[in-house]
Amino acid sequence: MKTENHRVLIIDDERPILMTLEALLQRHGYQVDTAPNASQGLKLLKTKSHALVLLDLQLPDGDGLETLDRIKTELPDLPVIILTAHDSLHNAIESMKRGAYHFISKPYATEELLSLIEKALEKQFLLREAAQLREKTEQLEKRLEIARAQPTPIFKSKPMREIEELIDAMAPSDANVLVVGESGVGKEVIANMIHARSRRAKKPMVKLNCAAFPQTMIEGELFGYVKGAFTGAVNDFAGMIAAADGGTLFLDEISDMPADLQTRLLRVLQEHEYRHLGSTEILKADFRVIASTNRPIAQALSENRLRSDLYYRLNTFQIEMPPLRERKEDIPPLIALFLRQFSQQLGKPEPDIAPEAFQKLLDYAWPGNVRELQNAIEYAVVLARQGLIGVKELPAEIQLPTALQQTGRGAPARTGVQSLDDVERNTILQALAECHGNKKKAAELLGIQRPTLYNKMKRYAIEI
Ligand SMILES: Nc1ncnc2c1ncn2[C@@H]1O[C@H](COP(=O)(O)OP(=O)(O)OP(=O)(O)O)[C@@H](O)[C@H]1O
Numbered sequence: 001m002k003t004e005n006h007r008v009l010i011i012d013d014e015r016p017i018l019m020t021l022e023a024l025l026q027r028h029g030y031q032v033d034t035a036p037n038a039s040q041g042l043k044l045l046k047t048k049s050h051a052l053v054l055l056d057l058q059l060p061d062g063d064g065l066e067t068l069d070r071i072k073t074e075l076p077d078l079p080v081i082i083l084t085a086h087d088s089l090h091n092a093i094e095s096m097k098r099g100a101y102h103f104i105s106k107p108y109a110t111e112e113l114l115s116l117i118e119k120a121l122e123k124q125f126l127l128r129e130a131a132q133l134r135e136k137t138e139q140l141e142k143r144l145e146i147a148r149a150q151p152t153p154i155f156k157s158k159p160m161r162e163i164e165e166l167i168d169a170m171a172p173s174d175a176n177v178l179v180v181g182e183s184g185v186g187k188e189v190i191a192n193m194i195h196a197r198s199r200r201a202k203k204p205m206v207k208l209n210c211a212a213f214p215q216t217m218i219e220g221e222l223f224g225y226v227k228g229a230f231t232g233a234v235n236d237f238a239g240m241i242a243a244a245d246g247g248t249l250f251l252d253e254i255s256d257m258p259a260d261l262q263t264r265l266l267r268v269l270q271e272h273e274y275r276h277l278g279s280t281e282i283l284k285a286d287f288r289v290i291a292s293t294n295r296p297i298a299q300a301l302s303e304n305r306l307r308s309d310l311y312y313r314l315n316t317f318q319i320e321m322p323p324l325r326e327r328k329e330d331i332p333p334l335i336a337l338f339l340r341q342f343s344q345q346l347g348k349p350e351p352d353i354a355p356e357a358f359q360k361l362l363d364y365a366w367p368g369n370v371r372e373l374q375n376a377i378e379y380a381v382v383l384a385r386q387g388l389i390g391v392k393e394l395p396a397e398i399q400l401p402t403a404l405q406q407t408g409r410g411a412p413a414r415t416g417v418q419s420l421d422d423v424e425r426n427t428i429l430q431a432l433a434e435c436h437g438n439k440k441k442a443a444e445l446l447g448i449q450r451p452t453l454y455n456k457m458k459r460y461a462i463e464i
């Protein structure tokens with residue numbers, strides 16, 4: 001790879017180091033800018049386009065890690081190599097977690113530094129090339145309206161096989177389904193499967209992402225409107241309920257739907273009727289709901305993000321997707337699937353994975369679940385050399401020793417002490433959830449009389 005045209009920025013307060021480095025890099029064909037402190041460095045990054053930054057962690061005007069954060073926020077793709085004065089391994093590891101390409105401790109060996117820079121630039125080049133290629137393919141697919149064939153999902157582990165059995169049993173019915181699970185775990189995959197195996201498969205599955213949509217617009221999107229119903233309603237719009245007619249409505253991140261809309265949706269589900277905004281005409285609603293949320297249900301209920309009455313209506317079947325770290329058996333077949341997928345996409349022969357790298361992939365906790373694994377494999381396929389993926393070709397986070405890695409969501413975070421009322425309310429909600437809304441059973445489970453439960457439900461505004 002040619003080094004000319006590559007502009008490198010060095011941020012270091014020790015002038016002799018700055019000068020030696022500048023001379024060294026210039027001799028090897030780089031264009032070099034230097035800055036003795038963070039603020040000048042950041043200013044230079046704004047005015048010129050750099051291919052790489054060498055950043056000292058001890059700077060006179062602030063913390064090097066903070067400077068790294070700022071660089072990564074503004075220019076997330078720009079590779080940064082950290083220079084550490086002492087063998088401060090802790091900071092070096094922290095900097096890799098925050099997105100640095102690598103670190104090198106001073107005094108550094110010239111050869112080592114040069115090869116590190118070259119590798120970082122090469123990686124950058126490959127990643128950019130892959131992104132461009134992907135964009136081209138996507139544009140082509142869009143223009144030709146080629147739907148990318150969805151590979152068959154992996155259901156190898158025991159919990160996933162059980163989920164597939166449940167799907168096969170209930171997909172043909174019209175029962176509503178709630179899919180719960182951490183981000184990236186495959187909730188949309190499940191929704192697609194249920195729809196595809198239902199008697200509604202020939203009709204559309206319409207998706208509304210309640211988290212991604214501006215809250216004020218969800219109502220109109222969902223119910224449709226007539227021209228003039230509100231400012232901005234310049235045309236009639238049929239809405240998603242109409243679009244899903246005879247098919248399935250997938251409500252992604254249902255706990256982000258405004259509360260009053262949840263109530264209105266519940267009414268539509270009960271009455272099978274609805275109206276466009278601004279119209280009095282009553283329309284028939286024929287759709288099945290599959291809803292998803294990545295918040296734990298008890299939490300969504302206790303924070304009033306999910307209305308309990310809607311919850312009981314949607315919860316005819318609840319599918320709890322286990323996080324990937326709890327079903328490691330799925331990891332190898334998922335790796336195989338993604339290896340095939342990405343090498344085809346990149347037009348590369350399928351690489352092998354070195355045993356140590358494979359072990360890293362198995363040991364990692366995957367807080368971002370299947371999506372994170374998919375991204376990691378794409379990254380590794382892009383970087384694979386001579387048909388092999390080694391530990392070095394894995395994302396930095398996965399290369400770290402297990403003890404230093406994030407452990408995934410685990411137990412929901414508790415902030416401080418809850419009030420006794422909150423504890424009581426949550427316990428009641430949990431009991432009701434466990435008994436599927438059956439108050440008699442819930443009262444028994446809680447060890448209280450039914451009237452007492454009714455009183456408490458009233459007091460905490462719990463509705464079923
Ligand atoms: N069992 C599986 N087999 C193959 N691919 C899967 C599987 N589960 C998930 N994936 C892939 O992982 C990615 C994330 O899945 P999906 O979008 O369904 O997750 P999600 O739970 O809806 O995530 P989020 O909470 O972020 O919306 C998708 O690209 C999907 O194709």
Ligand SMILES: [Mg+2]
Pocket residue numbers: 187188252
């Ligand atoms: Mg999703």
